[in-house]
Amino acid sequence: MARKSSRSLSGLLAVGLGVWVILAAFPFLWMAIISVRVPVDAFSVPPQLLAPFTLENYYELWVVDQFYVKFFNSAIVTLGVLCVSLSIGCLAGYALSRYEGNLGFWLLMVALVFRALPHSTLLPGYQLAFAELGIWNRYETLIIVLVAINQPFTIWMLRSFFANIPKDLDEAALVDGCTRTGAFFRVIVPVMWPGIVTTGLFSFLLAYNDFLISSQLMNADKQTMTAALSAYINADDDAYKLMQGIAGAVSVTIPLIFLVLFFQRQLVSGLVQGAVKG
Amino acid sequence: MASIRFSNITKRWGSFVGVDNLSLDIADREFIVLLGPSGCGKTTSMRMVAGLDDPTFGDVYIGDQRVNDLEPKDRDIAMVFQSYGLYAHLSVYENIRFPLKVRGIPSTEHDAKVRAAAEMVELTEFLERKPKALSGGQRQRVALARAIVRQPNCFLMDEPLSNLDAKLRITMRAEIKHLHHRLNVTTIYVTHDQVEAMTLADRVAVMEKGRIRQLGTPTDIYNNPANLFVAGFIGSPPMNLIDGDIVEGQFRAEGVSVPLPFQGSRQGVVLGIRAEDLRLTDPAHGHFRQAVYSVELLGDATLVSQRFGSRLITARADKGFRIEMGATSAFEAMPSAYYLFDRASGDRIALPA
Amino acid sequence: MRLKTLIGFVLPSVVAMILLIALPLVGVIGLSLWNSYTKTEMVRVEQSTPTGKIIRTQPRPVLDETGKPVKVWEFYGLKNFLSVLDVDGMERAFAADRSTNPVTGAPQSWPERMGGVWGDIANLSFWGALSFTLIYTAITTPLVLIFGFLIALGVHAVVKPLKGPLIFASLLPFVITPVVGALSIKWLFLDNAVITVMLQSLGFGKIYFLQNAFTTGFLVILYGLWHVVPFAFIVLYAGLQTVPQDAVEAAVVDGASRWQSVRYVIMPHLAPLFSFVTLIHIMDAYRVFEPILVFSAGQGASSLQYLTYYLLNGEQNFHKASAAALLTVVGILLLLIPLILRTWRTHREGA
Numbered sequence: 001m002a003r004k005s006s007r008s009l010s011g012l013l014a015v016g017l018g019v020w021v022i023l024a025a026f027p028f029l030w031m032a033i034i035s036v037r038v039p040v041d042a043f044s045v046p047p048q049l050l051a052p053f054t055l056e057n058y059y060e061l062w063v064v065d066q067f068y069v070k071f072f073n074s075a076i077v078t079l080g081v082l083c084v085s086l087s088i089g090c091l092a093g094y095a096l097s098r099y100e101g102n103l104g105f106w107l108l109m110v111a112l113v114f115r116a117l118p119h120s121t122l123l124p125g126y127q128l129a130f131a132e133l134g135i136w137n138r139y140e141t142l143i144i145v146l147v148a149i150n151q152p153f154t155i156w157m158l159r160s161f162f163a164n165i166p167k168d169l170d171e172a173a174l175v176d177g178c179t180r181t182g183a184f185f186r187v188i189v190p191v192m193w194p195g196i197v198t199t200g201l202f203s204f205l206l207a208y209n210d211f212l213i214s215s216q217l218m219n220a221d222k223q224t225m226t227a228a229l230s231a232y233i234n235a236d237d238d239a240y241k242l243m244q245g246i247a248g249a250v251s252v253t254i255p256l257i258f259l260v261l262f263f264q265r266q267l268v269s270g271l272v273q274g275a276v277k278g
Numbered sequence: 279m280a281s282i283r284f285s286n287i288t289k290r291w292g293s294f295v296g297v298d299n300l301s302l303d304i305a306d307r308e309f310i311v312l313l314g315p316s317g318c319g320k321t322t323s324m325r326m327v328a329g330l331d332d333p334t335f336g337d338v339y340i341g342d343q344r345v346n347d348l349e350p351k352d353r354d355i356a357m358v359f360q361s362y363g364l365y366a367h368l369s370v371y372e373n374i375r376f377p378l379k380v381r382g383i384p385s386t387e388h389d390a391k392v393r394a395a396a397e398m399v400e401l402t403e404f405l406e407r408k409p410k411a412l413s414g415g416q417r418q419r420v421a422l423a424r425a426i427v428r429q430p431n432c433f434l435m436d437e438p439l440s441n442l443d444a445k446l447r448i449t450m451r452a453e454i455k456h457l458h459h460r461l462n463v464t465t466i467y468v469t470h471d472q473v474e475a476m477t478l479a480d481r482v483a484v485m486e487k488g489r490i491r492q493l494g495t496p497t498d499i500y501n502n503p504a505n506l507f508v509a510g511f512i513g514s515p516p517m518n519l520i521d522g523d524i525v526e527g528q529f530r531a532e533g534v535s536v537p538l539p540f541q542g543s544r545q546g547v548v549l550g551i552r553a554e555d556l557r558l559t560d561p562a563h564g565h566f567r568q569a570v571y572s573v574e575l576l577g578d579a580t581l582v583s584q585r586f587g588s589r590l591i592t593a594r595a596d597k598g599f600r601i602e603m604g605a606t607s608a609f610e611a612m613p614s615a616y617y618l619f620d621r622a623s624g625d626r627i628a629l630p631a
Numbered sequence: 632m633r634l635k636t637l638i639g640f641v642l643p644s645v646v647a648m649i650l651l652i653a654l655p656l657v658g659v660i661g662l663s664l665w666n667s668y669t670k671t672e673m674v675r676v677e678q679s680t681p682t683g684k685i686i687r688t689q690p691r692p693v694l695d696e697t698g699k700p701v702k703v704w705e706f707y708g709l710k711n712f713l714s715v716l717d718v719d720g721m722e723r724a725f726a727a728d729r730s731t732n733p734v735t736g737a738p739q740s741w742p743e744r745m746g747g748v749w750g751d752i753a754n755l756s757f758w759g760a761l762s763f764t765l766i767y768t769a770i771t772t773p774l775v776l777i778f779g780f781l782i783a784l785g786v787h788a789v790v791k792p793l794k795g796p797l798i799f800a801s802l803l804p805f806v807i808t809p810v811v812g813a814l815s816i817k818w819l820f821l822d823n824a825v826i827t828v829m830l831q832s833l834g835f836g837k838i839y840f841l842q843n844a845f846t847t848g849f850l851v852i853l854y855g856l857w858h859v860v861p862f863a864f865i866v867l868y869a870g871l872q873t874v875p876q877d878a879v880e881a882a883v884v885d886g887a888s889r890w891q892s893v894r895y896v897i898m899p900h901l902a903p904l905f906s907f908v909t910l911i912h913i914m915d916a917y918r919v920f921e922p923i924l925v926f927s928a929g930q931g932a933s934s935l936q937y938l939t940y941y942l943l944n945g946e947q948n949f950h951k952a953s954a955a956a957l958l959t960v961v962g963i964l965l966l967l968i969p970l971i972l973r974t975w976r977t978h979r980e981g982a
């Protein structure tokens with residue numbers, strides 16, 4: 001807009017945005033700052049801006065408490081969910097973007113309802129079934145459960161990406177002599193990567209951030225980092241445990257910060273995609 | 279090489295009828311144009327030949343074979359898409375080669391065929407480029423080359439020129455005509471542009487609302503439109519159409535009285551006269567007398583319009599002709615240039631000889 | 632695309648959803664209608680004690696041939712639902728004598744009596760969860776839209792080099808693991824933590840944020856805003872990029888003030904995005920879980936998702952938990968069915 005902002009308005013703007021940035025970032029910053037302090041300094045009265053630096057909390061958490069096991073659990077589960085979810089989601093999302101009949105519509109609507117369900121509604125069912133089948137506390141179980149409950153979101157998002165790839169492309173391949181599957185792999189797969197990256201980011205977040213399912217289906221030895229934090233949630237009275245929890249929370253956050261740093265544009269475009277098509 | 283036959287084809291989506299009981303025989307090596315406004319079912323009809331849409335009822339034949347249940351790849355056709363459908367991740371060379379590769383044609387033959395096709399559409403120097411480094415016309419040529427790289431039963435072209443600018447469209451039109459002459463393969467060409475239809479087609483099928491309204495040679499549909507729709511759709515400027523009645527050998531409409539070369543009366547008719555058949559005449563005895571509503575100079579002609587009610591009547595005058603807007607003018611035409619239609623059914627009324 | 636092809640492509644995804652969403656839901660329906668317990672029998676056991684042998688009767692699980700305890704299933708009908716809805720508790724709330732204040736003994740007016748009924752009902756866990764969900768939605772939805780829109784306008788107006796860092800800072804609370812986000816806020820409000828201490832030194836007195844229902848509810852709402860405002864901001868900010876520039880310029884030429892062009896050009900353009908954000912946020916309000924767990928807010932501020940979790944883990948009653956889960960599903964359906972029907976109508980017209 002080629003209009004001159006009045007001075008008071010731009011001042012207001014600067015103050016408003018400044019306040020927002022502080023509000024948005026402060027919990028992270030403070031958490032990171034106190035995670036490298038001894039308990040007395042972390043919760044001192046009055047609060048201190050500067051205090052002696054220590055990695056004690058991280059040492060206790062990662063080495064003594066073997067948090068690295070949880071890290072590997074997170075890595076296995078998140079990667080597993082990412083691969084399975086995107087593979088089967090791609091096929092479904094592609095087909096749904098190309099099929100014009102009513103069945104496709106109703107599949108998407110049922111998926112919408114599934115997407116809206118709180119995950120806890122499924123837990124009693126899982127408890128019954130998994131105990132009977134004896135597949136409790138297994139990576140495969142957690143992965144496939146997370147894949148399934150993230151499928152509705154994944155196919156919605158991928159469908160809207162595929163809908164943006166011109167139909168002419170795969171139809172040209174069909175006429176040129178491909179089967180549907182051949183057309184998908186030869187001409188759609190090579191051009192779908194931006195959509196896969198964006199959807200993959202959200203699938204990553206859903207799997208990595210999951211607390212409820214992982215903490216319910218897995219025993220302590222196989223829990224993800226996120227679920228493992230449950231041990232520290234109510235540790236307010238045990239100062240050392242509390243400090244380890246803080247170090248754990250910061251540890252869980254660091255990969256996310258890199259994620260946002262590298263994939264900011266894709267995250268934004270993914271949110272927009274959902275909004276415009278939803 | 280093959281003939282193509284639509285046998286009582288209907289295509290519905292829910293309650294919407296896209297193509298309505300269409301039957302059409304296309305001869306081997308014929309160039310047929312499906313012409314009509316958007317939504318008339320022309321593209322859908324063509325896509326049913328390709329196998330990209332399935333008819334709700336009816337059968338499609340290529341040669342003597344019923345192809346309804348065949349996959350597109352098994353129909354041995356080639357298609358040029360409106361937005362070309364080029365594979366963005368492949369070079370021009372690989373784009374043209376794609377049909378050979380996926381059909382398992384021995385790879386020793388690929389290079390020669392690709393180069394022959396590229397040469398035919400003058401793409402040889404762009405073979406290594408990616409489609410996004412090409413202009414619109416060049417992309418169009420890649421699509422054409424991909425279609426002609428093997429010898430299919432028939433070519434299907436879906437508005438191939440609609441994304442090009444006006445000048446390029448004329449060049450490409452000529453090239454398509456030339457290619458068809460050279461390859462002599464049955465071609466179905468879909469367009470909403472009547473000039474493309476007139477210039478390219480052996481026969482034109484004019485479609486409206488899922489039905490063929492007239493099928494004939496370009497000359498035929500221009501000179502003998504079978505109904506009001508075709509009359510109004512073909513020709514630029516469109517045919518002048520005036521609602522009125524015939525009273526004892528006179529066509530009467532508000533402010534107009536035109537003597538017809540026969541006796542008799544009839545209610546609810548439409549009189550049609552093409553602009554080039556109307557000439558300006560002495561205001562004392564023309565049939566259409568009104569003030570001039572507008573004058574448009576085209577360069578090769580001058581269009582003069584009068585206004586009757588909500589309708590404009592346009593005459594195509596000589597390029598040197600000049601008249602002031604608002605001046606009194608009069609149009610008349612030879613009785614042989616009159617077309618009469620039944621207003622209710624839209625059908626042509628034959629003039630008694 | 633043909634139906635057969637569609638089915639082939641969607642099969643893996645659909646099978647996963649049927650096995651792990653649809654079937655568990657059917658299981659939940661079954662569980663909600665039944666009750667089960669481990670069958671026990673009374674046995675007489677002899678025990679040697681220093682004073683001699685005594686014989687006692689005590690319960691023991693009945694084992695089947697394979698040595699597993701026998702589970703007894705009993706059809707319960709709607710009893711689990713009545714128990715979740717706490718019909719007895721509601722009757723008590725309505726039946727209680729409220730003509731006088733139970734503490735002071737002073738006579739109460741009608742509004743006070745109604746307030747008493749409401750207070751008692753809100754103390755029942757299901758109704759408490761439902762009412763907090765409604766309060767949460769009612770408070771956060773407008774605030775999310777307003778703050779999100781203001782930030783979007785602000786970032787839109789700011790010079791280009793600042794946009795990236797601003798978006799970066801805003802994305803963090805959105806992508807953060809909810810447990811971690813809730814914990815990071817909780818650690819600001821512990822009794823000896825930075826904000827509590829600072830508020831005290833500013834003269835607000837010592838506030839025990841995590842000790843009472845009202846302040847924990849406040850923290851849940853605060854966390855909700857912090858987590859969701861960035862989402863609204865990003866969506867609306869992206870929407871702002873698509874506002875047709877000529878419409879804004881036309882408004883300027885027509886003499887609109889800055890506020891008028893926002894009100895009459897930009898906001899109508901963003902209307903679908905406002906409703907999108909609202910819809911997503913309302914759907915998510917049912918699912919608020921981590922902050923309630925982290926702030927131990929279950930008593931005063933709960934959600935339907937937390938209620939199911941609590942019945943499962945706290946009461947260990949997965950029949951009752953199933954009933955609560957189904958009631959949640961019904962709520963979701965009530966919310967979504969009008970939307971789905973509307974989409975169906977436009978879908979049919981579009982086809």
